[in-house]
Amino acid sequence: MKRQLQVWMFLLMLGLAGAPVCVIAGSGAGTEQLLKKAEELMLNYRDSEALAMYEEVLQAAPDNYTALCKASLLNCRIGERVTDDGTKIAFYVKAKEYASRAYELNPNDSEANYAMALSLGAMAMVSGPKQRLAGINQMKSFLDAALASNNKHAGAWHLLGRWYFKMANLNFAESAASKMFFGGVCGEATNEEAATAIQTAIKYNPMNIQYYYDLAAVYKEMKSTDDCTATLEQAIALQVTTRDELELARRCKIMLQQYKK
Structure with missing residues (x-):
């Protein structure tokens, strides 16, 4: 029985060692490594790769505040470059979703409020006249809050x-x-x-x-x-x-x- 337990533990360790990063990203060290790499990609303007990495973090840690804010900003940035309206809207919808989740976690922080304002403005530009004005008006309170924080x-x-x-x-x-x-x-x-x-x-x-x-x-x-x-x-x-x-x-x-x- 002891021998079987040792074999089982050894196989388990092998399985973890060979697991993809996203499986172990829930650990603090794994998450921090992914966040650091994503930030480097973002600073080097590799936006699609950075977004994929932030979303990988969110798969394992859905409430990671940094990843939510950055993923929202990147969806806005990438969406702005897209020419197809349907694809553009899909990016902006995702940006708003991530921003809303970040805002729920930390409603007084500058980054969450900035992400909310940016995503609202992005959605406003692809909406009808009334919805556009509504989105633009809503932006102001989030911008004021962002600047009050920073x-x-x-x-x-x-x-x-x-x-x-x-x-x-x-x-x-x-x-x-x-x-x-x-x-x-x-x-x-x-x-x-x-x-x-x-x-x-x-x-x-x-x-x-x-x-x-x-x-x-x-x-x-x-x-x-x-x-x-x-x-x-x-x-x-x-x-x-x-x-x-x-x-x-x-x-x-x-x-x-x-x-x-």
């Missing part, structure tokens, strides 16, 4: 700038609908507030070309030529490597050339 959160400042810009430039029908259904909160938003928010985002993350491009768009709307050209020149001076960054750099150059004609 007032140096560059992503939250950038998204707040986008929120101000969108709400400040609603067309007549959108403005009327916003006042009718949501109390006219868009009246608080101005292009100046949008510019200030995105400037703050750049202050805390000066290497993100998306921030400069969006700030230039705000200045263009404000007809502030000097500020717009200065911002575009700063954007073009950045070192960019990814396809998305290179495309933004190309757009910045085109916009700058238009001003210099």
Whole structure:
């Protein structure tokens, strides 16, 4: 009997040693290794691989807060690049699901609130007019909460700038609908507030070309030529490597050339 027990234990150990990582990811060490690898992939812009790894963590540890927040952000980022509407919506639905679960776990943390705001904004852009306005309006409270938790959160400042810009430039029908259904909160938003928010985002993350491009768009709307050209020149001076960054750099150059004609 003792001999059989020893053999059984030996076989069990062999089975665990040969098991895939996802089987043992529930252990603290396994989860931390996966999270570290996923973060490295994300920093190197290998978004699909990073998302797969965060989702692997969530299979073993469904309430892992870091994985939920990062998976939500990556679904938004990947979804934005997709051209097929159905696929895009599927990514955004998943982003909202992960963000909601993270928010339930830690409703006062900046990352959960930022993930909620980002996923709401993403879904709003692929929704009908009323649903779009509802999503955009809902974003504000989550952005305020994110910045109350961490007032140096560059992503939250950038998204707040986008929120101000969108709400400040609603067309007549959108403005009327916003006042009718949501109390006219868009009246608080101005292009100046949008510019200030995105400037703050750049202050805390000066290497993100998306921030400069969006700030230039705000200045263009404000007809502030000097500020717009200065911002575009700063954007073009950045070192960019990814396809998305290179495309933004190309757009910045085109916009700058238009001003210099």
